[in-house]
Amino acid sequence: MKLSVFLSLLFLTAVWADTPANCTFDDIKGTWTFFIGSNGHDNTVNCSNMGNPKSQLQVTLYFPDVAVDEFGNKGFWTIIYNQGFEVVISGRKYFAFSMYEQSGSTVSSICDKTLPGWSHDTFNRDWACYYGKKITSVPPKYYKKNKPHRLFKLNYDYINNINKQQKLWTATVYPEYEGKPMRELLNKAGGPASQVFGPIKAAPVTWEQQRLSETIPEQFDWRNVNDNNYVSPIRNQESCGSCYAFSSMAMNEARVRIMTNNTLQPVFSPQDIVECSEYSQGCAGGFPYLIGGKYAEDFGLVEEKCNPYKGQDHSCSTDKTCKRQYATSYRYVGGFYGGCNDALMKMEIYRHGPVVVGFNVTDDFFHYKSGIFIHTGLTDRYNPFEVTNHAVLVVGYGTEKGVKYWIVKNSWGEKWGESGYFRIRRGTDELGIESMAVSSTPIF
Ligand SMILES: *[C@@H]1O[C@H](CO)[C@@H](O)[C@H](O)[C@H]1NC(C)=O
Ligand SMILES: *[C@@H]1O[C@H](CO)[C@@H](O)[C@H](O)[C@H]1NC(C)=O
Ligand SMILES: *[C@@H]1O[C@H](CO)[C@@H](O)[C@H](O)[C@H]1NC(C)=O
Ligand SMILES: *[C@@H]1O[C@H](CO)[C@@H](O)[C@H](O)[C@H]1NC(C)=O
Helix, strand or coil: CHHHHHHHHCCCCCCCCCCCCCCCHHHHCEEEEEEECCCCECCCCCHHHCCCCCEEEEEEEECCCEEEECCCCEEEEEEECCCEEEEEECCEEEEEEEEEEEECCEEEEEEEEECCEEEEECCCCCEEEEEEEECCCCCCEEEECCCCCCCCCCCHHHHHHHHHHCCCEEECCCHHHCCCCHHHHHHHCCCHHHCCCCCCCCCCCCHHHHHHHCCCCCCEECCCECCECCCCCCCECCCCCCHHHHHHHHHHHHHHHHHCCCCCCCCECHHHHHHHCCCCCHHHCCCHHHHHHHHHHHCCECEHHHCCCCCCCCCCCCCCCCCCECEEEEEECCCCCCCCCHHHHHHHHHHHCCEEEEEEECHHHHHEEEEEECCCCCCCCCCCCCCEEEEEEEEEEEEECCEEEEEEECCECCCCCECCEEEEECCCCHHHCCCCCEEEEECC
């Protein structure tokens, strides 16, 4: 029956299709040489084959976000999740993914090198390719890709246990997932290229941040600000690992509505991202900083009609005649990866609009129906679920019976959760949701 099929899907483990690097702050900080190719290109430059480097630049990356070049110029840098890093110095930006290699089922992260990446001036006019090599070497990290586990495992007890263990939220069964391979569920929750390993945590809230965050309203919801809704409709990513694209589009959609008081209400195309962005891995996953932020600044977003959603990988088929909507000032809330916390998120949301966040999806989350989600810690004892990083849009916050929560827009259709939304406990960095919020500002 349907229920058994759905439940069993939850307990298969991932089949990896794509292999993200896994590089931490400690791996990356230090002195790098950037080997830079010819400049004078525009944003259509193809960096997969950059040719011989024409120049070099040495840059030292210090804790937490200061970059200094060989001439003593100071700039900014951040790691981008565990995927790579971006440096902004002397009027140019440099972004590359960290290097990784794969042989058989073994993946190695090579954190002292980057893949070929993109450098351009901050006005986006002059592009070049580059790659980075760290002066001091970092030992490669190896891990084995998971093999799929055995198949279905009916477990009604699991949902009952969730509902028995706590009263903050209610779990239910979603029979419409029947017959879908586990890979699809994993994709819904971020995809195999969206795993964030390592000890990322929200930054401590300073006394000053606390004081400032208490000067703004205790309840706020962009879906209803004096009876005006500034949030675009709920969508469904289906079985493609494109949550990062949906949440990134949704942030820009909401912020355009806010900045124009709903005069403009674009719906942007996640399929353009899935097909055309080299800053992400299509249906295998990607990250909001690089899409809602960097891609929106470097390449711009197009409306849905320019490339309607297909829910699968495809070569780039976006209508080239479409006008592109740009954004700027993309950043991690708190300034750099690791600088975010609940007080800063609350202020950013109230002052500027929704933010995109990532959080660890655990097997209990799939069953969420209503209430304030907390991770129960309950797992199926036969086939525990592989943790993925799911990107979603925080559109507001509030308090119910003394429990503080975020209001979050998901991209799993309107039938999931509270009409497509969920609430999750606030102030406790639930599953890392307060550790990596991203914002950007649309340009008109
Ligand atoms: C970029 O160049 C590589 C190798 O030369 C080629 O395989 C790839 O298709 C090119 N990509 C694009 C988007 O043109
Ligand atoms: C990723 O790196 C972190 C920190 O070095 C390490 O703890 C973790 O086990 C690594 N995970 C994988 C899958 O390589
Ligand atoms: C924004 O639009 C709403 C609804 O039309 C209107 O009531 C409100 O006055 C507008 N706000 C501004 C600042 O124009
Ligand atoms: C998220 O999951 C990763 C991978 O399992 C783990 O290293 C990390 O500690 C988790 N973080 C939180 C906040 O749950």
